[in-house]
Amino acid sequence: MNLYFRSTSFAFAVHASALVAMCAVPLAVSERFTSSGQRNVISIQLSIAQPAAVESVAMTIEPTPPLPREDPIEFQTDRPAPLLHRPPVPPTPPEVTPQTMPVVRRAVASRMLPPTATTIPIQQQTGLSEKEPASFTANEPPQYPSQAVRDRLQGTVLLRLFVDSTGRVEDVEVVESSGHATLDDAAMEAVKRWTGQPARRYGRPVASEEVLPIRFRL
Structure with missing residues (x-):
């Protein structure tokens, strides 16, 4: 930012000096008259004076210090953990409670041994x-x-x-x-x-x- 400001100021100063020199140029006007009855010719000679030497100004351009390098911002995205391949778990069969059926006892005729x-x-x-x-x-x-x-x-x-x-x-x-x-x-x-x-x-x-x-x- 400082280097850009200095360069602009230097160019502005050079242009201002050139404009002042051009305004200060003397104009030499010579009028010649003749009495022979010829047409008067006015000769205007423009002498452009050499512009004054512009004093060179030694300018030391200091190198712009490198901008501090900011550490890159790391954006951490929460990624879901990779799913491990697991074998499919067979569904648990529903628990079956055996029902105890009432035992019907039949009257069995006991074998009667002969007395x-x-x-x-x-x-x-x-x-x-x-x-x-x-x-x-x-x-x-x-x-x-x-x-x-x-x-x-x-x-x-x-x-x-x-x-x-x-x-x-x-x-x-x-x-x-x-x-x-x-x-x-x-x-x-x-x-x-x-x-x-x-x-x-x-x-x-x-x-x-x-x-x-x-x-x-x-």
């Missing part, structure tokens, strides 16, 4: 080691009375058997009741028809009395 009357083997009498008791294992047990089955009756009856030497039951009596006359009678009726192996003493068949328990159980 049994079991005969317990006759024990050998104490002190008669030489004697072998009678055996009735080949006979069928007493039938469970149907009325006793309906009434859900159970029990054990203890019978005394009078057996002859051939193994046939001659008579029966109740030693201990089962608590139900129906079961006692069924046991006695069945045992009266039994025939088995007679008791033996020293290998010979003999008549004997045997105690036989019969158990009725559903």
Whole structure:
């Protein structure tokens, strides 16, 4: 800016000096007259004086100091961060809560085992080691009375058997009741028809009395 101002001032000063010199130029006018009756000629001679030497002015032009370089302004634009390529995440399936269905229990008919009357083997009498008791294992047990089955009756009856030497039951009596006359009678009726192996003493068949328990159980 200072260099431009100085150059303009210098040019203005030069032009002003030249204009002053031109105004100061002397004009030499010579008039010549003749008396011979000729036409008067006025001769005007313009002498342009040399312009005065303009004193040279030494001007030192100082170099314009370089303008301070301003640091460039950095504009930072918020750019979205590059998206990383991620594998697609499968959608989470909706959670299914299993519903507990009420269990309908059906009444299952329990297998009814046929009621049994079991005969317990006759024990050998104490002190008669030489004697072998009678055996009735080949006979069928007493039938469970149907009325006793309906009434859900159970029990054990203890019978005394009078057996002859051939193994046939001659008579029966109740030693201990089962608590139900129906079961006692069924046991006695069945045992009266039994025939088995007679008791033996020293290998010979003999008549004997045997105690036989019969158990009725559903």
